[in-house]
Amino acid sequence: MAAPDVRKSLLEGGGLSLDRMPMLSIIFDRLATACADNLKHLAVSPIFYSLSSVETEAFGDLLEPYEANAVAGIFYSPQWDSHILVGLDRDFVFTMVEVLLGADGSEPPVEDARNFSSIELRIAQMTLEQVGKALESAFALVSETTLKLERTETRMDFAIIGRRSNKAVAAKFLLQALNRGGEMFLIIPQSVLNPMRQSLSKVLTGESTVRDPRWERQIAAEVKKTEVTLRAVLEERTLTLGEIADLRIGQVLPLDATPKSRVKLEGKDQPLFWCEVGQANGAYVLRIDEVINQEKEFMDAVLAR
Structure with a gap:
């Protein structure tokens, strides 16, 4: 021992x-x-x-x-x-x-x-x-x-x-x-x-703060080339697991949204912009209306609980 x-x-x-x-x-x-x-x-x-x-x-x-x-x-x-x-x-x-x-x-x-x-x-x-x-x-x-x-x-x-x-x-x-x-x-x-x-008991020393401007420019250029998938959300609905299990091919789901409803534009599940939907050259288009206010979204989530 x-x-x-x-x-x-x-x-x-x-x-x-x-x-x-x-x-x-x-x-x-x-x-x-x-x-x-x-x-x-x-x-x-x-x-x-x-x-x-x-x-x-x-x-x-x-x-x-x-x-x-x-x-x-x-x-x-x-x-x-x-x-x-x-x-x-x-x-x-x-x-x-x-x-x-x-x-x-x-x-x-x-x-x-x-x-x-x-x-x-x-x-x-x-x-x-x-x-x-x-x-x-x-x-x-x-x-x-x-x-x-x-x-x-x-x-x-x-x-x-x-x-x-x-x-x-x-x-x-x-x-x-x-x-x-x-x-x-x-x-x-x-x-x-x-x-x-x-x-x-040990103090960790920070890394060198000297920056290489060429490296910074290269990093910035590569970051801008990153592909991001955007998703336009017309409306979101909450269903129970039983309701989802009962869904069938051909079933119609009614939505509260109208042609004048604003669309939420998201990237990586992060809300970015509110948009208006329209048509141009036979295709649907989105016009950015305003940036989504994160503070307002936060307080709406708090008050809705």
């Missing part, structure tokens, strides 16, 4: 030292940048997203200030076989709702301690799902992982993912928009970071 590694046991028993894990701050900075980039495509007003602090403390102590004042998302990583927690405080959720619904900041911020509405909880959940994807990308520097949002909680007593006395690292991020803001917090148990301690 091999002798136990006394040095390793002492390090793990003494808790995590943030000074010994410089890569952790880089990962959190990348997470803040990715979250800000995602929000820029959904909001008209300027949004600022920044890392404000990183600390280590007992799990229960980290959650206590947010009791009845936040929405917490519990994520599970099969690669780590563990859970992590991402929370959005009340001000963060209210600010996000105003930004996505097109507010200009003229109305006073919501300050009453009421329960979250269904729309606020839906927007919080969609925000948490985006944060999970950004966190996967940020941690790819040291560990490949997938994060699945298992559930959301508004009571921190139900958001416990381990013993309250267990040590964890908490990163806090500040959201600023419309002359107000809020806080997002990320809590990672020490047991998750311990196996990555060696990777987190």
